[in-house]
Amino acid sequence: MKIFKKIKSLINNLDYWLCYESPICIFWKFNIKHNYYKIRDFLFPRQKWLMKNIKNSWMDKTSIIPQVLFNCIIDFIEEEKALTIIDWDIDEDGKKFRLEMIECYNWAKTERAQLDKQMWAAYPEITPERKLFKKLDNGNYEYIPSKKTYEEEYGEVDRLEKLINETDTKWLTWLVINRDKLWA
Secondary structure, three states: OHHHHHHHHHHHHHHHHHOOOOHHHHHHHHHHHHHHHHHHHHHOOOOHHHHHHOOOOOOOHHHHHHHHHHHHHHHHHHOOOHHHHOOHHHOHHHHHHHHHHHHHHHHHHHHHHHHHHHHHHOOOOOOOOOOOEEEOOOOOEEEOOOOOOHHHHHHHHHHHHHHHHHHHHHHHHHHHHOHHHOOO
């Protein structure tokens, strides 16, 4: 960051020497000086924590939104030290908000990942004994349906997926409603 302090100092010095009613001044003020922060923030992003948590591959918006918002509350508590810097116990609203914030943080940090892991483990296992397709005489394949019902095979998966979705919606809504309080 020392280099940017030197660059900023250079810009301020050039500003003094170039900017008194000259054509160079107009170019200087509106193109270079005002773009300093844009260039700096492009080269050295301010929200590095966010970029680390979003995968550098294709993701649907339905996956990105919870990931970004939940990482906001995690960063707010862990990096900005919101539970230690701010005295939330001044009034009843503050106490209630602190408890909800901790609940939301716990969901985002550990509970959601645990339920997601359980959900993926609940899928029926495909074993070599369970053949999904039968080869026909004409060379095509025919699907062999399972002897179990859909509810027997995927009931637990559906239940956990619904629980994750409902809890996500609860906490994402809470985060959006309380976004004005998330600064330290």
